Amino acid sequence: MVSKKVEDALNKQINAEFWSGYLYLSMSAHFAKEGKNGFANWFKVQALEENDHAMKIFNYILARGGQAVISPIKEVPHNWASPLDAFKAALAHEKQVTAMIDNIVTLTNEEKDYATLSMLQWFVDEQVEEEATAQDLVDSLEMIKDNGFGIYTLDRELKSRKYTPLASND
Incomplete structure (x- = not known):
């Protein structure tokens, strides 16, 4: 069983992972509307992966006898000036998620919760x-930059990204 502190941090991370999924799905919708279907596909796959991440933590909490808590998702942005702006926002967001994970790792070390640390x-x-x-x-x-052929080429490349579900969310 995880401590209350660790359980609370993991539940907060579940919310952050679902929020990430919403963010990337919003980016997907934005680019689909612009006819940039490769960018839309890339972000849609990213959204599905973020939902998998949330479920991995959700299932872990349950397996350890804890209570997984699903909290409301804050609104996400809906528009970006360019693909570059969207990917800069995605990078900044991923750095925030990394910091959150690092904080939970620190907490699990303090709590001597090696099972959660392993997960x-x-x-x-x-x-x-x-x-x-x-x-x-x-x-x-x-x-x-603003090279239309370059954007077109990258858009076509990103269209080939495929979603691969996690082998196990347990």
Whole structure:
């Protein structure tokens, strides 16, 4: 069983992961409306992954005999000036999520909750990948600038991203 402090932090993280899913789904809708279906696809897949992350923590809390609490989701932004602005926002958001995960890792160390620490290692590794991917896309878009063919080419590339559910959310 997890301590109340750890359970509360994990429940807060569930909310943050679902909020991330809402944010990325909003970005997907924005780009779909603009006819940038590759960008829309990339963000839709990202939204599905964030929901998986929330469920991984949800299921972990339940498996440890805790109470998973689903809280209201705060409103997310709906418009971005450009793909670059959206990916800069995504990168900044992923850095915030990394900081939240790091804070829970610190807490689990303080609480000597090694089972939760073990589960969180997956999230630590995942955040390295999330930040690197977002940074790569920011870098690409900064090189492309307003080049229509560059945006078109990247949009086509992002259209090929496929959603792969987590093997297990337990």
